[in-house]
Amino acid sequence: MVENRPLAAILTHVVLIAGIVFLCFPVWVALVASTHPGEALQRSPIPMWFGDQGFANYSQLLREGVPAAGGVPLSTMMLNSLFMALGITVGKIAISLISAFAIVYFRFPFRMLFFWLIFATLMLPVEVRILPTYDVVASLGMLNSYPGLIIPLIASATATFLFRQFFMTIPDELVEAARIDRAGPLRFFWDILLPLSRTNIAALFIILFIYGWNQYLWPFLITTDQDLYTVVMGIQRMVNVGEGVPIWNYTMGTAILAMIPPVLVVLVMQRLFVKGLVESEK
């Protein structure tokens, strides 16, 4: 602080607290709503303090789900989300690591073409090519399957660029030393590059896990089998129940359960998360 201005200091804290209230209030409301019986949420104003149905609501959700929305247990949905998120994360990191390695450490025809092809994926988000991508996945027989949920999403320009950037900072002497010691490229990759990339991999893991867990449109398009529903996508069936009114205590409970894993990851690994976010976007 340059000078002492008590008023400015107070204002600073007021702004921060107001921001926190604005960000946390929706989750507070959801958390409270998820602990009440359905009847308590049928007329306004709804309660602002916890009810006593929390345990009953959550165990109903996890074990049996919401009957009006198909009755898929949330435990199944969350497990599907976990598989999908981990599959996407591991897949993206693995194929990006090896393609960045090839592009940085080898000279071969069409190298730049491959680089630009990977770059092009940045410009083609799923949202703009919904139908044709759906057709491709359908013709490969990958609808309603874990590979269908995971593989089409694992190309990653961001991860490839991040690793490429990082590999460029590794001193050439390491390669020379490895070659003098008669280590081949794969040995060099495995014994030297991978251990050096550990922090970058960990930081990227957090960002990609959140990305994978929060997928919505893709699982919505390619899963019609209830056993493969993911939780972020599944909540939509509880909100849009057609004629009926959404069962808000269950819907809010689902929202809370769906946000716990990624939020926990961010909070527990805060330092790595910030590094991963700021660096992967350059």
Add this chain to the structure above:
Amino acid sequence: MQKRVVFRNRWLPYLLVAPQIAVTLIFFIWPAYQALETSFFVEDVFGFSRNFVWFENFTRLFADKGYLRSFWTTLVFGLSVTFLSMSMALALAVAANRVLKAATAYRTFLIWPYAVAPALAGVLWYFMMNPSLGILAYMLEGTFGVDWNHYVNGNQALLLVIIAAAWKQISYNFLFFLAGLQSIPKSLIEAAAIDGASPTRRFWTIVFPLLSPTTFFLLVVNLVYAFFDTFAIIHATTNGGPADATSILVYKVYSTGFVGQDYGSSAAQSVILMVLVIAMTVVQFRFIERKVQY
């Protein structure tokens, strides 16, 4: 771009890039090409035959009032989300940058919404604004006498999705603004303070201009987010309604193609959106290249 010292191997590099290139070609390039091709055809109702129609799908789109309105909605939506989330994030980042005590605690409470899926953000606000039992709708009614009903009022529905989308994006902008603020040399600000510049003046004449690379980067990222990643918010809550009031372009591609089954038109919309993303990505990367020299 490349190392001075490299390995020599005839086939290994191809093997290493193969998985990524295969996924890219099959699930990105090929569908994009398909969309481009389909956009020049009109299919009959039964899907038996299709005719090459040149640009008819495009001319039809731009003659369609609904589509032009969707352009406008997207623009209003994108600019509002960007402005709201960036201005709030900047205020928070400036405040967090001043705080010495409890800085980590504040930061922790401000960054977690990044991890909340857009669809969930939408559902949370949808519940709070629910006309019959939402707590905010109740307060609006009680305090300001506003009759909130996003089921019938299009502007209110648009406002609802704007707030939900902005809410989710604040953490992201906050982190980047904070990183930007921390990289500004303290000596510049101290020098200005010695010259008698007030905090407000220091902010607008020194801090804000020095932040401009971050601001510009976030501007592009936020617009891309608002144009494309917010599909989930709209699909999970308003479903584009009422009467298409929240039907932004990405939602329209989906509703024309999947719900309306008009493949030619949906493909033409895809192509228009692709051009839009490509343009925005180019702007973003050209800017980053300049930032390296900055």
